[in-house]
Amino acid sequence: MVEAQDTDCSCCAAVAATQSTDVAFRHILWIVLAVNAAMFGAEAVAGVIAGSVSLQADALDFLGDAANYGIALFALSRPPAWRAGSAFVKGAAMAAFGVWVLAYSAYNAFVLDLPSATIMGTVGFVALLANLSCAALLFRFRAGDANRRAVWICSRNDVLGNLAVLVAASGVAFSGTPWPDLAVGAAMGVLALSGAATVLRQSAAEFRVATVAG
Numbered sequence: 001m002v003e004a005q006d007t008d009c010s011c012c013a014a015v016a017a018t019q020s021t022d023v024a025f026r027h028i029l030w031i032v033l034a035v036n037a038a039m040f041g042a043e044a045v046a047g048v049i050a051g052s053v054s055l056q057a058d059a060l061d062f063l064g065d066a067a068n069y070g071i072a073l074f075a076l077s078r079p080p081a082w083r084a085g086s087a088f089v090k091g092a093a094m095a096a097f098g099v100w101v102l103a104y105s106a107y108n109a110f111v112l113d114l115p116s117a118t119i120m121g122t123v124g125f126v127a128l129l130a131n132l133s134c135a136a137l138l139f140r141f142r143a144g145d146a147n148r149r150a151v152w153i154c155s156r157n158d159v160l161g162n163l164a165v166l167v168a169a170s171g172v173a174f175s176g177t178p179w180p181d182l183a184v185g186a187a188m189g190v191l192a193l194s195g196a197a198t199v200l201r202q203s204a205a206e207f208r209v210a211t212v213a214g
Contacts, residue, residue, distance in 0.1 A: 025148070031134075036066040036069065057188050061188070071090055084210055090199060100189075101188055105182050138152055145206060
């Protein structure tokens with residue numbers, strides 16, 4: 001009888017811990033969603049003014065992340081199959097972003113307008129600070145199901161993307177050509193495709209398990 005009570009207490013404690021973690025994760029998601037939505041607006045305008053492929057790609061990434069965080073919030077309290085399905089949608093969105101950036105970089109290779117290195121560097125630095133803050137908030141939630149994994153991969157890729165934009169700005173400034181900007185834009189596309197493949201594989205596996213269990 002005592003062992004049964006101990007088991008029940010352990011189960012209750014585990015459920016309570018999970019619920020507490022979910023509440024904390026939900027609060028963090030709302031914060032990073034707001035930050036990404038705001039940065040999308042700012043960087044989209046700056047990218048057009050600067051004529052920078054990498055800045056515009058990073059702005060679109062902010063928009064995609066804001067949508068992904070919204071999907072994560074929707075799926076957080078849903079059954080495992082729903083969470084796996086939402087992660088699959090996010091993986092598909094990441095893949096679409098990667099394809100678009102690669103295509104846009106290829107298109108701009110024929111235009112070859114020189115972007116503004118000053119605007120690229122300034123806005124890229126502000127975006128880096130924003131994404132480092134988001135990554136720090138999400139770091140404790142980086143493990144878990146595909147839904148949380150997708151959120152963390154998005155945040156990690158954002159920081160790498162911002163560092164790449166700063167490298168591109170320096171390259172444009174020193175070389176006087178747009179090629180560093182185009183190269184970084186293409187690299188960001190490849191990074192998005194790599195992250196998408198990871199999320200899609202894990203979400204598909206979790207969906208199969210949830211379907212069999214359900």
